[in-house]
Amino acid sequence: xxxxxxPATAAPGAPAPPPTVAVHVPPRSWRSELRAIxxxxxxxxxxxxxxxxxxVTALVQPLLFLFVLGSGLQQLSAASTHGVELKTFIxxxxxxxxxxxxxxxxxxxIVWDREFGFLREMMVAPVRRSSIVVGKVFGGATVASLQGVxxxxxxxxxxxxxxxxxxxxxxxxxxxxxxxITAFGVMVAARIKQMQSFMGVMQMIVTPxxxxxxxxxxxxxxxxxxxxxxxxxxxxxxxxPMRTLIFANLDISAEAHQALNPPITWFGxxxxxxxxxxxxxxxxxxxxxxxxxxxxAGE
Amino acid sequence: MPTPAISVxxxxxxxxxxxxxxxxxxxxxxxEVFGFLGPNGAGKTTTINMLCTLTRPTSGNAEVAGFDVATxxxxxxxxxxxxxxxxxxxxxxxxxxNLRLHAELYGVEKAAVKPRMEQVLRMVGLWERxxxxxxxxxxxxxxxxxxxxxxxxxxxxxxxxxxxxGLDPQTRASIWGYIRQLQRSEEIxxxxxxxxxxxxxxxxxxxxxxxxxxxxxxxxxxxxxxxGADRIRIETDDDERAIxxxxxxxxxxxxxxxxxxxxxxxxxxxxxxxLFAELDVPIRSVNxxxxxxxxxxxxxxxxxxxxxxxxAAKNRNRAVMQAMVGRR
Ligand SMILES: Nc1ncnc2c1ncn2[C@@H]1O[C@H](COP(=O)(O)OP(=O)(O)OP(=O)(O)O)[C@@H](O)[C@H]1O
Ligand SMILES: [Mg+2]
Numbered sequence: 001x002x003x004x005x006x007p008a009t010a011a012p013g014a015p016a017p018p019p020t021v022a023v024h025v026p027p028r029s030w031r032s033e034l035r036a037i038x039x040x041x042x043x044x045x046x047x048x049x050x051x052x053x054x055x056v057t058a059l060v061q062p063l064l065f066l067f068v069l070g071s072g073l074q075q076l077s078a079a080s081t082h083g084v085e086l087k088t089f090i091x092x093x094x095x096x097x098x099x100x101x102x103x104x105x106x107x108x109x110i111v112w113d114r115e116f117g118f119l120r121e122m123m124v125a126p127v128r129r130s131s132i133v134v135g136k137v138f139g140g141a142t143v144a145s146l147q148g149v150x151x152x153x154x155x156x157x158x159x160x161x162x163x164x165x166x167x168x169x170x171x172x173x174x175x176x177x178x179x180x181i182t183a184f185g186v187m188v189a190a191r192i193k194q195m196q197s198f199m200g201v202m203q204m205i206v207t208p209x210x211x212x213x214x215x216x217x218x219x220x221x222x223x224x225x226x227x228x229x230x231x232x233x234x235x236x237x238x239x240x241p242m243r244t245l246i247f248a249n250l251d252i253s254a255e256a257h258q259a260l261n262p263p264i265t266w267f268g269x270x271x272x273x274x275x276x277x278x279x280x281x282x283x284x285x286x287x288x289x290x291x292x293x294x295x296x297a298g299e
Numbered sequence: 300m301p302t303p304a305i306s307v308x309x310x311x312x313x314x315x316x317x318x319x320x321x322x323x324x325x326x327x328x329x330x331e332v333f334g335f336l337g338p339n340g341a342g343k344t345t346t347i348n349m350l351c352t353l354t355r356p357t358s359g360n361a362e363v364a365g366f367d368v369a370t371x372x373x374x375x376x377x378x379x380x381x382x383x384x385x386x387x388x389x390x391x392x393x394x395x396x397n398l399r400l401h402a403e404l405y406g407v408e409k410a411a412v413k414p415r416m417e418q419v420l421r422m423v424g425l426w427e428r429x430x431x432x433x434x435x436x437x438x439x440x441x442x443x444x445x446x447x448x449x450x451x452x453x454x455x456x457x458x459x460x461x462x463x464x465g466l467d468p469q470t471r472a473s474i475w476g477y478i479r480q481l482q483r484s485e486e487i488x489x490x491x492x493x494x495x496x497x498x499x500x501x502x503x504x505x506x507x508x509x510x511x512x513x514x515x516x517x518x519x520x521x522x523x524x525x526x527g528a529d530r531i532r533i534e535t536d537d538d539e540r541a542i543x544x545x546x547x548x549x550x551x552x553x554x555x556x557x558x559x560x561x562x563x564x565x566x567x568x569x570x571x572x573x574l575f576a577e578l579d580v581p582i583r584s585v586n587x588x589x590x591x592x593x594x595x596x597x598x599x600x601x602x603x604x605x606x607x608x609x610x611a612a613k614n615r616n617r618a619v620m621q622a623m624v625g626r627r
Contacts, residue, residue: 020484021418023411023453025377032406039403047391117387124353125404126376 028126036127040135041142044106048143054105058147062098065090065216066158082256087158089260092243093215095151095170096177096235100210102147103178104202106140107185111198114189129296137182137288144178145171160246169245176277177238180284181206187287190294209235220262231266234283237276240264244273302365304329304456304488305350310359312345319345321511322359327488327504329455332478334502335492336596342511343492344384347460350490351381364455377405380454382445384461384492390434394425394444397433398451405452419447422477439470446477457481459491463498475501496592505592507599514599519592526590526598529567532559533574534583541580548577556602559586563594 026032048054070087077086113119122132152170155162185202192198212226213235222230230236240261247261263270305327312320320342327333335343348354350363352372361368364378388397395416402412420426423443433441442462449457459478463471475498481487491502499505500519507515507522515522535541541560545551553562564570567587575582588594 021411021414022485023407023415023451025405025407025452027377028373028406035403035406039400043389043392043400046396047389050391116390117383117385118389120353120383121387121401122404124351124376124381125401126373126406127404 025126033127033131036125036131037135037138040122040132041139044109044136044139044143047109048146055147058098058102058105059150061101062094062151065097066094066154080259082253082259084252084256084260085159088160088250090216091155091158091160092246093239095148095174096213096215096239096242097210098151099144099148099174099178100181100206100235103140103144103181104185104206106143107182107189108195108198108202109140110136110186110189111193111195114193115195130292133186133292133295134288137179137186137291140182140185141175141179144182145174148174148178161249163249166245166249170242173238173242173245176280176284180234180280180287183284183287183291187291187294190291190298209233213239215239218260218262219264220259231264234280236264237279241273241276301329303327304331305361305363305490307361308359310346310349310361311357312349312354313357319511320349323513325506325513325516327490329488330482330486331503332482332489332491332501334499334505335490335508336494336496336499336505337508338494341508343508344460347458347490347492351379351458352376378455380449380452380457382449382459382462386441386445388433388441388445391432393430393432394420395429397444398448401448401451407452415451415453419450422480423447424473439466442466442470443474446474450481453485454487456488456490459489461492461494463493463495471498496596499592507596509600515595522592522595523590526563526594528563528565528590530561530563530588530590530594531567531570532561532586534559535580536583537580541578544578544580554601563598
């Protein structure tokens with residue numbers, strides 16, 4: 001459609017305009033901040049919903065891990081899994097990977113926003129920068145966990161029985177992981193302003209973290225260097241509770257539990273699941289705080 | 300006198316050791332349409348960014364809608380609308396969603412959002428297209444939508460950074476239509492930058508800025524008045540000799556711009572016959588004009604605005620070429 005088809009209502013000599021609706025912008029308050037957070041969050045959801053392609057493409061990688069790797073290595077691993085299928089074993093890890101990579105793309109949207117200028121529209125609004133950043137991180141986290149829900153629907157294909165507790169628990173853990181990864185991404189995006197470098201840096205950091213986290217292997221009896229890396233990798237503390245949650249719903253032997261879902265230890269001390277979860281949350285909050293500080297300081 | 304909509308005192312901005320704005324002073328009265336005119340790189344956007352609290356001034360101060368841009372940033376932001384030089388819409392959202400998002404960010408009362416949106420969208424002629432994705436809009440439609448968005452929260456001062464650049468004459472005219480309409484219907488002050496000389500004539504007062512400094516500030520009529528003289532442009536077979544002879548015989552200072560010898564003279568109509576009679580260089584064509592803003596610009600900066608931009612572009616091209624050659 002061309003411009004010419006639009007009636008030019010304001011051309012000189014046009015009929016008198018309708019009476020003016022004057023609106024008033026109130027001074028800043030916590031309510032205006034909440035409204036800002038909410039609208040930035042909603043925008044992420046609207047955009048996610050409009051981007052069907054992204055929903056489908058983001059499924060490819062987890063499905064490859066789950067079915068191709070899971071089925072392909074089944075023969076090799078059968079001897080040591082105490083009767084648990086490899087697919088079932090890596091399922092919690094795959095739930096995490098899907099969230100991680102979607103969250104990474106969610107965070108990338110702030111880089112696009114800068115490139116396409118929209119970030120500026122948000123930055124000049126009479127609200128705190130922190131509200132924009134918080135809305136962005138929550139939005140990205142919500143989108144990533146919604147993506148995770150699609151994988152949750154596949155639990156039956158890997159013989160994980162559903163229960164209300166399982167569904168809610170998995171969703172909560174996915175939300176938490178998605179929050180921390182998005183906060184990390186937004187923190188990086190405050191500094192790295194080009195899309196290509198951003199994706200490069202994120203891949204370079206997130207991919208090793210994913211592999212080291214034990215999403216694809218049990219964390220007991222690893223070689224010393226790998227055990228060390230595994231324990232300092234934050235993703236470990238998201239994958240382990242996820243696996244504990246899934247395994248709690250499985251009917252398997254005690255040996256299988258011991259071999260496949262060993263407790264995470266720090267110098268021989270069993271780290272409680274609650275502390276693991278708290279670690280992920282605390283890191284997410286720290287990165288969110290850094291992201292807010294970075295965006296508030298920038299001009 | 301009521302407080303001015305904008306008041307600027309000795310405003311400076313440096314990027315590293317490059318001084319983009321070198322101490323500007325001016326005041327804009329409420330309800331005025333104030334134009335900022337200057338070639339590329341003059342510092343127009345930098346000045347707007349300081350007034351909109353997007354960039355902190357290096358020194359000096361400025362008040363917008365009665366609030367200091369450095370110390371009361373939020374209050375300034377609540378009272379201004381902005382249309383940036385480059386586009387800042389979310390292309391994935393519809394026109395309506397873009398405006399709604401803006402209204403939410405600015406905390407516009409819920410009940411007022413809808414009627415206000417209808418009003419601004421009707422004004423820019425996009426009400427029927429409100430549900431279309433912005434990605435499907437033409438450049439002119441986007442520009443109009445951005446103007447509508449800038450007005451969503453009834454700002455007291457609307458900043459427009461080159462609102463008409465790259466638009467066809469029809470769209471440019473309708474944008475000027477909105478601006479006049481706004482002036483009549485809302486008590487709004489408009490601060491705009493442009494480098495179209497003809498548009499500057501629509502402003503109440505204009506500033507001419509060059510290399511970060513204000514070189515002139517007045518109403519378009521007064522600025523033209525001050526130039527006084529008519530401008531004559533001649534095309535000759537030998538420009539250099541023509542310039543030399545003009546200086547020698549008539550004491551006139553001429554320059555070459557846009558491919559013609561150009562000079563100012565008091566009574567143009569009477570001067571032209573003498574010119575033909577007394578100049579030894581063959582004249583191919585002659586053009587006499589009353590002073591325009593172009594001449595105002597010329598008389599203050601020594602070049603036409605287009606030449607100023609061409610030489611800036613040439614410098615850029617040269618830098619690019621050197622970078623490319625240097626790399627081989
Ligand atoms: N962030 C920045 N860092 C360094 N230099 C800058 C920055 N922003 C602007 N400048 C420089 O300041 C000068 C003025 O730029 P500005 O964008 O204000 O010009 P302008 O008058 O808006 O020009 P145009 O008509 O091209 O939009 C330019 O030389 C530009 O290179
Ligand atoms: Mg500019």
